[in-house]
């Protein structure tokens with residue numbers, strides 16, 4: 001039996017001259033929730049569409065449960081459930097009918113088994129009372145829950161969720177997380193894409209941060225947080241964004257820190273034990289130079305900080321030189337981790 005649910009090796013996907021996925025490799029263990037975290041256009045949907053055989057890969061190799069997708073495409077499709085990024089429930093059909101169509105599509109038979117699975121699915125989605133209601137009348141959260149259970153109707157061992165909670169409010173998002181965790185606890189391997197760091201933090205055993213078709217880092221949440229070191233993150237928000245450069249200058253010259261700027265926000269890593277002194281001295285310096293700030297805080301590194309450090313605007317624009325050296329040392333650290 002293959003140890004990994006999915007193995008991706010040197011995947012490249014081009015659309016004409018444009019390279020959407022540029023040589024990515026990672027392995028997803030059976031039973032894990034693996035997150036692909038990246039901004040718009042990073043290549044998340046393209047990657048999963050290639051795994052599913054919906055797009056043909058340009059080069060590289062993918063195996064699912066040890067089987068090469070080039071040879072066993074059809075068989076693999078049956079084993080993977082997909083919840084697409086766009087909501088695709090049929091609004092004119094009832095919740096029951098939506099599930100029934102899918103059950104037939106995946107050849108779930110006989111009818112008794114099909115009905116049993118639909119009843120279970122509706123229960124799982126908390127939609128039992130809405131079985132005979134048209135899906136078009138459902139709220140966004142209800143539609144997404146219906147899609148989640150729909151993608152599970154053939155009882156796949158792997159479930160792919162493409163941005164399952166984008167557009168949902170926090171209550172519906174939290175509810176969706178609960179359902180995703182439940183499915184995983186039943187033994188389903190889950191690969192999910194998300195733009196939400198909090199989502200990846202709450203759900204995922206491991207995360208790959210992807211940007212511009214390349215993997216910037218892979219690891220557990222705590223491993224990734226180590227990328228920004230064990231220090232604390234100082235965050236200063238300037239009242240006028242024109243002052244961000246001056247704040248950054250103070251942090252460089254007076255504190256020997258390596259700040260990053262994003263519009264009006266300046267962040268820097270402060271060594272543990274230096275937080276209070278840095279904070280009070282900084283406030284004095286800012287007041288001396290009459291620089292007004294909206295807020296200043298010090299926090300433990302979050303996935304947000306890792307994401308910013310690895311994909312953030314500041315690594316690509318104004319302060320490129322400072323960041324490229326920091327990026328290099330981070331990447332060296334990450335390589336040892338893989």
Ligand SMILES: Nc1ncnc2c1ncn2[C@@H]1O[C@H](COP(=O)(O)OP(=O)(O)OP(=O)(O)O)[C@@H](O)[C@H]1O
Pocket residue numbers: 015018020038039040041042043044045046047085195
């Ligand atoms: N069929 C296509 N033809 C040409 N370019 C495409 C096609 N599909 C995707 N792309 C491009 O490939 C890149 C990656 O797109 P992809 O949809 O994989 O990103 P994503 O990470 O899923 O982003 P989002 O969070 O917005 O869904 C984008 O620049 C996109 O415009």
Ligand SMILES: [Mg+2]
Pocket residue numbers: 044045046085162
């Ligand atoms: Mg996408």
